[in-house]
Amino acid sequence: MQPAPIPKNETERLISLHKLGLLDTKPEERFDRITKTATKIFGVPISTLTLVDEKREWFKSVCGLDQKEGDRAISFCGHALLANKVFIIPDTKKDVRFSDNPMVIDKPYIRFYAGVPIMNADGKRIGVFCIKDTKPRKFSKSDTEVLKNIAAWAELEINSRNLSLAISEERKVRAKSETQTKQLVDAKVAAHNVLEDLNTEKSKVEMAKAKEEAILMSIGDGLLSTDRDGNITLVNKSFEKMLSWSAKEVQGKPIYLTVPMLDDHGNTMPQKNRLITKILHGKTTTTTTTTTTTTTDFYYQRKDGSSFPVDIIISPIIVEGEVTGAVEVFRDITKEKEIDKAKSEFISLASHQLKTPSTAIKLITERILKERVGKLTEKQREYFDDICSASQRMIELVNALLDVSRIELGAFNVTLFKKDVCVVLQNILYELKPNFDKKQLVLQETHQEKSTVLLIDESMLRMVINNLVTNAINYTPAGGTIKIDCREINKDQMFGGNRLQENCFTITITDTGYGIPKHQQSKLFTKFFRADNAREKRPDGTGLGLYVVKSILDNSGGSIRFASPAVVETMADKEENKPARIATQSVAGGGTTFYVTIPMTGMRSKK
């Protein structure tokens, strides 16, 4: 027996067969109809539509046999599968390939076989349509044609299913692709929308940026920024206007050369002294500012060499902890300075004019009191005394105004002489003795040193001590105590809550007075400022005393600080969540301490 041969393209053939999806499916009428028809036409007992897989011949439709399948090796169809068009064995017993075939020598005793290979739609042979008989037959040409036609029918039926499958598959694919296309279109639309949104956002951001830039450019103050080397990276319109440089001209150029800074005397400031240098070299981390109240003024020089006084604020630009540049805002303060000067001049002239009548009153009154022009009655003497002290007060007020205007005009010269500070202090206290007695105040003096000779401007120091002690007297209720402590304190020691930068002569003046309300403490040294409680107790104060004191000390190397226990009390009260203001009012009255220092090297002129 010759086993059924295996075709060369067996793998592809099997794939094609399995793809068909007919193997091991239930019998179908549309195929059974064909096998039945074949048995009737040819008058044979058996007809099958056989699919040949790896091991088996499996009958999709079978007529005349009980089997569903058989062994491929011994099958007739296995042979017919490879046949050119039709495979015919008229008598199996006479064919060596089949004479000993089990199906020939045993049931179902096949003697005749005729089969036509069935192709799948892709041209692969997947099976055979055959008829079988138990007796030998002659098979004519027309028989062959009929068989081929019936096989073609079967093939059509197989492929029709295949086709319809393919069509439905195609439909699915198409539907899927349509969905995909739709999705793609949707995605495209979405993407387009996103893009549009992005563009809108982008233009919004651009608008915002342009707006910000416009804002920056239009700031009324001059603005510039530099890189870490001090080269100009940005300037605004006000910069251009104030310095008469155009942005293009200064871009990328060092600020030191482009915008020279001048001092009070019109000298160009060296690069190392400029604020921006300190900022860029990280020597100052906080914002640096110069104000009109400082005695040293800064000027910026324009392109044409002229200059104007400026108020400058510079901050470092810090990116990830590194100083990458500086941003500076500056303001032309010519007007402010002019106004300040005019104001000071006005005060000075007005002071003179105001002092003259007061002086006249004082001189004439003095003559009357001396009874140069006749005897006075008791009442007359009392009234003239009043006139004299009122005019004296007027002179003092005007003097205070004059001091202020002198300070502000810069006509503030420290004239230094070697003097014993303790003696100066003693003299002032001696002069003020009547004021102490009038209010029954206790004066407690402690002097660590018997005498300390320093380079001082006596009149200035007198103004300082006189103002502070007079304040203590004025704002301490009758029967209170005023303590004055003088001592030398060395550098790095603490004094008044502050570490001293150099060896100092210190004066501490402590009273048991009304104190300073917490919320007004920050304004204490401000010109014309008077604390609410001070105003209440003495409506006639000038509000200039402490301003003068601070200005003198600031301008002569000294310092002044103060403590009013209200601070401590207020903080304690804050913890109990009481409103600070109420707390302040309730504790104002805890007295005040002023801490004054004068360098042991003496007072010094700021010039």
Add this chain to the structure above:
Amino acid sequence: MTEDKKTKILIVEDEDIICKAYTDELRDEGFDMLIAKNGQDGLDLAIREKPDLILLDILMPVMDGLTMMDKLRQHSPYGKIVPIILLTNLSANEEKILAAVTKNEPAYYLVKSDWDLSKVVEKIKERLNRP
């Protein structure tokens, strides 16, 4: 100072009341008083009458005190040595005045409002008694 010849003091002051107060007080003290209301009049009077001492205001119309002092000092040997006491309220110009005082020895500088009449008189007497 002799009995028959009174010490002559010239006061140059534009403020009538102040001028009157000083004049009256100093007359009471026995001085012979000359009065001028501005620097120019004061200069003329000083040159003509040669007072023993001059009380000089600074801020005045026509010619101010400092200018008058300068002119007098340059005018004659008398003008160079006559003691001058400057009366002023102008502490704002202290530096300028001090410079003038130093340049124009013998001159003193007084601040009107800070001084009582009696103190000024004391100062004048002290100045006149100096050899």
